[in-house]
Amino acid sequence: MEDLFGGIIRENTSVLAAFSGGPDSVYLLYLLKEYKKHCPFDLKAAHLHHGLRETADRDMAFAKDICNRWDVPLIVERADVLAYARENKLGTEEAGRELRYDFFRRNKAPSGLIALAHHLDDQVETMLLRLIRGTGLKGMEGMKVLEGDLFRPLLAMTKEEILSALAEKNIPYVVDETNLEPTYSRNRVRLSIVPEAEAINPAFRRAMASFRTMAEEDESYLAREAEKIYEALGAEEKGIVTLASDVFRAPDALRRRAFRLAVEKVKGHVKNMGYDHIAAIDELEQAQTGKGLDLPGLRVEKTYGGIAFFVPEEEGPSEGEAALNEGRAEFMGHRFYLGEGDDFIYVKDPSAVVIRTRRPGDVIRLKVGHKKVKDVFIDAKIDRRRRDRWPIVTEAGEVVWVVGLRKAERQEEKSWQKLAWIPLNEM
Amino acid sequence: MEDLFGGIIRENTSVLAAFSGGPDSVYLLYLLKEYKKHCPFDLKAAHLHHGLRETADRDMAFAKDICNRWDVPLIVERADVLAYARENKLGTEEAGRELRYDFFRRNKAPSGLIALAHHLDDQVETMLLRLIRGTGLKGMEGMKVLEGDLFRPLLAMTKEEILSALAEKNIPYVVDETNLEPTYSRNRVRLSIVPEAEAINPAFRRAMASFRTMAEEDESYLAREAEKIYEALGAEEKGIVTLASDVFRAPDALRRRAFRLAVEKVKGHVKNMGYDHIAAIDELEQAQTGKGLDLPGLRVEKTYGGIAFFVPEEEGPSEGEAALNEGRAEFMGHRFYLGEGDDFIYVKDPSAVVIRTRRPGDVIRLKVGHKKVKDVFIDAKIDRRRRDRWPIVTEAGEVVWVVGLRKAERQEEKSWQKLAWIPLNEM
Structure with missing residues (x-):
């Protein structure tokens, strides 16, 4: 023992x-x-x-x-x-x-x-x-x-x-x-x-255990090396993190991790940041000073001596929003996709779909008239903390689904597509 | 394009x-x-x-x-x-x-x-x-x-x-x-x-593609760093590769790769070397000079200033042999395990099972008398090159299965266990 x-x-x-x-x-x-x-x-x-x-x-x-x-x-x-x-x-x-x-x-x-x-x-x-x-x-x-x-x-x-x-x-x-x-x-x-x-492979679980041990050894070394780079090249001031442009000379494995450290510093987490988002930051190496990149809830801009990471004031896609990308979106621990699923709604134009959290004045269409989304939450006894993270599907600006609680009454047509939902909230 | x-x-x-x-x-x-x-x-x-x-x-x-x-x-x-x-x-x-x-x-x-x-x-x-x-x-x-x-x-x-x-x-x-x-x-x-x-996850294949890209970035960096260590601390002479004991101060991720480089240098490949084999080399750090470790087809010994890797003359488990370990063995691209499978033989005592390649004089028991294993190969038109890598299962020293070609005639009993075989020869 x-x-x-x-x-x-x-x-x-x-x-x-x-x-x-x-x-x-x-x-x-x-x-x-x-x-x-x-x-x-x-x-x-x-x-x-x-x-x-x-x-x-x-x-x-x-x-x-x-x-x-x-x-x-x-x-x-x-x-x-x-x-x-x-x-x-x-x-x-x-x-x-x-x-x-x-x-x-x-x-x-x-x-x-x-x-x-x-x-x-x-x-x-x-x-x-x-x-x-x-x-x-x-x-x-x-x-x-x-x-x-x-x-x-x-x-x-x-x-x-x-x-x-x-x-x-x-x-x-x-x-x-x-x-x-x-x-x-x-x-x-x-x-x-x-x-x-x-x-x-009857020894599959053992094979996964060895893979895990190696992953931990490899990741802990890579994370340490990336932290060294971040410490050498990073600076933080008034909510803005900058990385000196030498970061572009670091090997891919370390540069990508240094970018993640900068994102984490600015936003407190790296959720919603996939490989493609992080890899896109590389494009700034060749960009003009002042040009930048909008990532979920984050702006990255080329500066004179490097790149700056900060939370945008108003512009750019807010973290509270996700559009479908190749028919899919992840939002606040939920996955939405065009296709079959246990729970879904029909949408007319997938490119007009935006998934977001509640906003003041949100209403959802009933057979006759509308109902306040706030009242939908109250009826379902959802507390305030949960309301702030609750996914709401909109199409062309109209609330069409308070997910899991209420769907809008719409005249669906044959050509409409199924938008399915799976919760990802799992440890 | x-x-x-x-x-x-x-x-x-x-x-x-x-x-x-x-x-x-x-x-x-x-x-x-x-x-x-x-x-x-x-x-x-x-x-x-x-x-x-x-x-x-x-x-x-x-x-x-x-x-x-x-x-x-x-x-x-x-x-x-x-x-x-x-x-x-x-x-x-x-x-x-x-x-x-x-x-x-x-x-x-x-x-x-x-x-x-x-x-x-x-x-x-x-x-x-x-x-x-x-x-x-x-x-x-x-x-x-x-x-x-x-x-x-x-x-x-x-x-x-x-x-x-x-x-x-x-x-x-x-x-x-x-x-x-x-x-x-x-x-x-x-x-x-x-x-x-x-x-x-409907985007599963894309997720695997991103994982692969990251794995390649991470592995190529780690491999380069490990090569630097190998070049700084390794020496080769008369088929013996030595690594200076500073290798034990390298991070796990690099030390393990430096060990693999040494094995590859000595044997020409790192097949049959699992994570556990490589990790076992660490135990030599605290060992007395001259003490060592027998790995498949390889001996690793503590020397005065480090560790030496070489192919043993006679002693140690030969690469041409594998015993069952927790009811399983891999040998020359084949997997054997106690349990159900498409092709199998019954064995009496799994701990007496050794899988190896042919040896001069090998025979297999028939209903009456024996047959030379050499003749089994000739009948099946297996060329010499393939014979050298063909798995033969022995139990208590007796050839019981020229795998895929001929099983020994034995009086099997109810208590005997199935030893199954799957070929792993696949790209």
Whole structure:
């Protein structure tokens, strides 16, 4: 266990173990309480009663029983995942996760860790999802063993290994009732893609684990080198970040990362910035001083001695807007595309479609008259924080879909195309 | 077309275009003959009559007709793919590829290029196959536009884009009859994994293309930096490569690549060297002088001032042998594993299984008596070159399977386990 916990859990560490009662979390808690014999640290378990099925009571009773037997203090709380999911228009898996993490963070020690039982099978799914949705080397680092206050000691073990360790030691667990409906995408990866890959290579998950280790080694070196370049060539003043033009002499791998660091400095994040956006900045090397480039929520301009990154005042595509590009758009963690899907509307002219967040005065057409979008949100009990990020589809300036809540009444014609929506809100 | 061919095809370049008559190769030849109007270069097409189906005659006639119309000299040759596949125990796809490449190389100009019509769909399949089988960043560079004498100008286009370009320009083609049976693994990727991934992200192939570009940028920088380290710290003498111990101070990403460069220098290749093998070399940092590590076909030893890489005389696991590790082994481009598969034998004790190439005196048990393995090869018309790489499964020292050719007659018992085999010989 030294190799699982050593260097991370010390005598003064506080650990709150997420404890559903399912096999993964039981095995994690077992290892933690065993490790405590060698290295006394502060260990508590935390169980959220999801209020979901009849089995939730059974799971809670089981959690209490095990913690009692193992002499681990247990914190229990009740939540109504279904109601929270309904209120916030979330999938039950996502709702469950939000409530769990909130519960854990409220109950852990200020500088303590939350121990999570994610294993290699989860890791492989996460890596594949990122690869499929679009990522770079950084995304292929997957989940980290230590990530902020989250600690995942079991990441290198497969589910199968966990189950056989439990069987060998004769440790009881409940069947994973807390695995709420996985999202559409994760389900496809778990039930179709991983088994297909294992039919090609029975050691597929191990191969992904090695790939991940190499990705982490490579990315951490590249990130360090890029930071050196940023520190040597970057300057920040009044919300404007400039990079001296020597940045164009850096190798592609480092220049691209230095651009990302500049974007992150200006905007606080690099969401919505794909490879093509970052690569487009290179065109400024040959541009005249004062010429520039509009990226989502960002302007990049050629200056006398380099390039400047800043948030534009008014002009340029706002971050609160996305148009379809090749029939597709991503917006605030949602994907829209022309084609088949579970949820969709018909649009007449895809090139006139803009997806954005709410604006004062927004209305949506009913059979007779209009309704304020604000009232649509109020009826659905969407809180203010969520309203600011809620996607609204407009066509030719008219609100046609408050996504997931209300579609405009329009005379659709045969020639119109389906615009489908998938939520991407998933860890 | 400047962006497809510019910088690679010049006035003095000789290009031999692989030309099956299928849509991809027709579009490639079309672009090449159009480009010739701007930049006169030496263009020939090459068509191999596979002798496989009735349609092969039709394809050949079509190829001749198009080349005649487009005024491109055409080289045609006939081959018997089925016979070659049978003789060499290859799949028809692999046999077809071997014969085609041999044909192209015999007919291209000495310093000329072979233009191939691989497109983004092929590229995505290749990347996924490598990821599934186990690879690092280098493998995720995928196929390169220019790789030795192979030139693949269409790698950034999807099959769909090629088909619509052909439709738009009203260019005829034959239906891809030369797409011989794809291998088991590629078929699974093409028919199951890619469609599942596209159900999650309709822009999946574009996402893979961006990932590939980034992988190439990152890998080329890392490879250059590792070469600098190798040049600064490496020395070669009498087949022994040494790296000074400063190599242990290099970042993981570069040290691991410097080790690979040393292995490649000593052995001529880095096949059979997985991440774990390379990472194990790190343990030598703390070892006593003279202590060492046996890797497949390689010995690495701590010396006074660093580490030495060399091919061992006799000791250590020979490259011609593989034992099962966690129920699996890879050997000379073949994979063996305990479990279900199309082709398999029963083994009594997996830990006694060794897979190796032929040795003088090898015999295999028949119902009555034995047969020389040499005669098994002769009967199957396997040439000497292939015999040296042919996998032979032994259990407790006895030859039990000349893979694909002959199994030993043994009294199998219920408790015995299936050892399955998949060939990995695929580009």
